[in-house]
Amino acid sequence: MNELFLPLAVGCAVALVSALLVVLARRPVHAVVALLAHSLALAALYLILGADMVAMGQVLIYSGAIVVLFLFVIALLPQGGSEADLGFGRVLGGLVVGCALLAGLAAWLALAGPLPPAAPNAGGNVVEVGRSLFGRLIVPFELTAPLLLVAIVGAVAIWRRQERVS
Amino acid sequence: MTSEVLVLATSAVLLAIGATGALIRRNPIAMLMSVELMLNAANLLLVLGARVRGNVDGQAAALIVLVLAAAEAVIGLGVALALFRDRDRVDVDEPAEVHG
Numbered sequence: 001m002n003e004l005f006l007p008l009a010v011g012c013a014v015a016l017v018s019a020l021l022v023v024l025a026r027r028p029v030h031a032v033v034a035l036l037a038h039s040l041a042l043a044a045l046y047l048i049l050g051a052d053m054v055a056m057g058q059v060l061i062y063s064g065a066i067v068v069l070f071l072f073v074i075a076l077l078p079q080g081g082s083e084a085d086l087g088f089g090r091v092l093g094g095l096v097v098g099c100a101l102l103a104g105l106a107a108w109l110a111l112a113g114p115l116p117p118a119a120p121n122a123g124g125n126v127v128e129v130g131r132s133l134f135g136r137l138i139v140p141f142e143l144t145a146p147l148l149l150v151a152i153v154g155a156v157a158i159w160r161r162q163e164r165v166s
Numbered sequence: 167m168t169s170e171v172l173v174l175a176t177s178a179v180l181l182a183i184g185a186t187g188a189l190i191r192r193n194p195i196a197m198l199m200s201v202e203l204m205l206n207a208a209n210l211l212l213v214l215g216a217r218v219r220g221n222v223d224g225q226a227a228a229l230i231v232l233v234l235a236a237a238e239a240v241i242g243l244g245v246a247l248a249l250f251r252d253r254d255r256v257d258v259d260e261p262a263e264v265h266g
Contacts, residue, residue: 005169012176015210019180019203023187028195035199042206045173046228051213054228058209061232066202066239073243074195078254091190098186105178115170115218132226141226144233151237155244 007048014041028074032067039063053129173214180207192257194246198239205235 018041021034039062046055133141180203187200209228216224250256 005172008169008172012172016176016179016183019183022199022203023183023191023196025196028193031196031199035202038203038206042210045210046213049173049213049217051216051225051228054209054213054225054232057229057232061236062202062206066236069239069243070195070199073247076247077195077250077256086190086192090192094186094190097189098182101185102178102182105181109174109178115168115174128222129225129229132222133229136223137226137230140230144230147234147237151240155240158241158244158248161248 004048008045011041011045011048014038015045028077029071032070032074035070036063036067039067053126170214170218173210177207177211177214180204180210192259194242194250194256194258197258198242198246201242202235202239205231205238 015038018034018038022031022038025031025034039058043055043058043063046052046058184200184203184207187203188197191197191200209231212224212228212231214224216222216228249261253260
């Protein structure tokens with residue numbers, strides 16, 4: 001799959017730069033726009049890697065639903081959700097933990113050795129993914145139904161409690 | 167450097183960026199977005215694993231993680247909105263009712 005190296009490199013670069021912008025942007029609206037670019041770059045990466053179905057889900061759920069949800073909440077928050085100054089210690093601590101995590105992952109990957117060669121015919125069409133979802137992964141797939149129900153009930157309950165207080 | 171290693175490294179760096187962002191930001195919205203970055207890094211790794219192993223189970227798992235991310239975003243944003251709607255500053259360290 002090395003003929004795919006250049007498009008993959010471009011996609012990875014866009015994903016990394018937009019992820020940095022998400023973390024560094026001072027205004028939440030800018031961060032949300034960067035998150036949109038990030039999710040679209042990841043959808044492109046999934047397409048290049050042959051995961052059509054996941055790419056479609058990424059565009060629909062992430063770029064469509066989640067990013068818009070973030071925009072709505074920012075519009076509802078006071079001052080557009082702009083935040084106070086980050087303390088120096090907070091930034092330093094976060095950077096130390098992030099670098100330690102990166103070093104740990106790099107060491108682990110280096111110790112794990114080279115990847116196995118890519119399997120031939122690694123297709124990812126919708127039929128195969130559906131067969132996997134409704135076959136071997138049927139239990140986690142069905143558990144997403146109560147998960148979504150709990151999320152809906154939880155969101156409504158949080159809001160009801162807040163209404164009673166105010 | 168092969169394509170697989172490139173994507174693997176990207177996933178690792180994305181996870182580190184997301185973890186750093188979740189730790190340093192005071193804004194709950196920015197923290198939630200950083201958590202989404204970490205979930206995306208895990209998803210990228212799942213799709214890469216499906217590709218390398220020639221097994222679509224990884225892609226199906228990535229779809230389930232997408233649903234999980236949506237549910238997490240709804241709950242997190244709901245809590246953020248309930249906590250900060252009536253405050254003039256948005257700072258996760260401020261509300262006394264979450265100090266326990």
